[in-house]
Amino acid sequence: MNDRILFTGGKPLGLLARLWLRLGRLLGRLLLWGGLLALAVWGGASAWYAWKFSGPVAAQEVIPPGEAAMTQSIIQTAIRIVDQHRDNTRYLRDAHAKAHGCVQAEVSVAAGLPAPLRQGVFSEPGKTWQAWMRLSNGNAYPQFDNLQDARGMALKLLEVPGTQLMPSQQARREQDFVMFNHPNFFVSDVAEYQQNFAAQAAGKKVLAFFPGWDPRTWQVRHLLIALQTLADAPASPVEASYYSVSPYKYGSANAKFRVVPEPSACPSYSLPAQNRDEPNFLRAALYQQLSADRVPACFALQVQLQDARRYMPLEDTSVLWKESDSAFQTVAHIRVPAQDFDTPAQNLACDNLSFSPWHGIDAHRPVGGINRLRRAVYDAVSEYRHARNAQAQ
Known part of the structure; x- marks a missing residue:
């Protein structure tokens, strides 16, 4: 055979x-x-x-040509999104439209800070600032909390002395920190933001990271960052960590900020299981702890100083600043006391609050292209939204 x-x-x-x-x-x-x-x-x-992603970087901003024109294009896209996502009675934010609540908070500067960390609102150890904290989902349209999304925290310190960064905002006397739940951003700079933002506004999600047939234009790494950012919801908004993503001045240095839960600074608490199928279960979790059980929540506010000898760039927000290159250091402690926050009056006041990295003083001036973009876009969209909601800026 x-x-x-x-x-x-x-x-x-x-x-x-x-x-x-x-x-x-x-x-x-x-x-x-x-x-x-x-x-x-x-x-x-x-x-x-x-x-x-190695080697030394610039310690100063480098503004590329054409950035102003790209910024104006992005503003028009953002305003179009605000118009598209208007609910029956009000114009919403172009991002982080859905709040889980605005709560009163106390921000206490850490005792024993070394001199290099005593900058701006952190210059007086032991000083306690009264603040507002807004906790939110990232989407431009309010959606169920159990859907994957970015989560945000905006913190506004009140009665901050000194000249405000924006000449038109001198009456504010505020210092804002705007953060979300991932340490780096899914775009690098204003040019990439313009392309990606316009594509997503046109309904293209994943395709926004593939702007052409040329593989050299594909943004696979940034797509992966975006997918990591769109995470499952935490059990409660006060159990997540939040990052500034973009850099700021910290006195004469550059830095990024982070807020992390600090349960050891508050009474021990176990949140009862929430029904994650409820559309607003994150608000319910916040209400359960602060209003029903009357238990405060605690965070540490931390700073990561730039080491320009390492690859810690100012103009590329997609690059993670490695903690092995520069560790986060606690500069303040945040306490959210027990309170009744979920009232019609406070929810309306929350909706009318404006947060911007540019509401603040020069010691914490935002730096880098994405922050320059935010100055123009946040201001224009806030003015547009408040005018249409018949509210004073």
């Missing part, structure tokens, strides 16, 4: 069985070579990014 005929159990296999086995071997080889190729690509990309 021909020795090329295959046997199983002493019997020759049929033609289809022989073809099936050969197809299986072929597919096995393809999978093996595909896996090896994927490993090689991953290794090459990792080595390339390690080389690209």
Whole structure:
């Protein structure tokens, strides 16, 4: 018998069985070579990014040409989104439209701060600032809390002395910190933001990261950052960590901010299980702790100083500042006392609050392209929204 005929159990296999086995071997080889190729690509990309994201960076801003024109285009897109997502009676924010609540908070500067960390609103150890805190979902349209989304925290310190950054805002006497729940952003700069924002406003989600057929224009790393940002909801808004993402001045240095839960600074508390199918279960969780159970929530406000000898750029918000290059240091403690926050009057006041990285003093001036963009966009959208809601700016 021909020795090329295959046997199983002493019997020759049929033609289809022989073809099936050969197809299986072929597919096995393809999978093996595909896996090896994927490993090689991953290794090459990792080595390339390690080389690209290394070495010293500028300690000062570098403004690219054409940024002002791109900013005006983004403002028009943001206003179009505000118009599209208007509810029956009110114009909403172009992002972080849904609040879980605005709560009163106390921000106490940490005792024993070393001199380099005594800057701006943190210059007096032991000083306690009264503040407003807004906790929110990131989407431009209010949606169920159990959907994957970014989560935000905006913090507004009150009665802050000194000249405000924006000449038109001198009556505010505020210092705002605007943060969300991921340490780096899914766009690098204003040019990329313009392209991505316009695509998403047109209903393109994943395709916003693939602006053309040329693979060199694909933003796969940024897509992965976006997918990591759109996370499952935490059990409660006070159990998440929040990041400034973009850098600020910290006296003469540059820095990023982070707010992390600090349960050891508050009475021990276990949140009862919430019904995550309820559309507003994050508000319910916040109400359960602060209003029903009357238990405060605590956070640490931390700063990460830039080391310009490391790859910690000011103009690329997609790059993670590694904690191994510069550790976060606690500069203040935040206490959210027990309170009744979920009232019609307070919810309306919450809706009318404006938060911006540019509401503040020069010691914490925002830096970098995304922050320059935010100055123009936040101000224009806030003015547009308040005017249409018949509220004074």
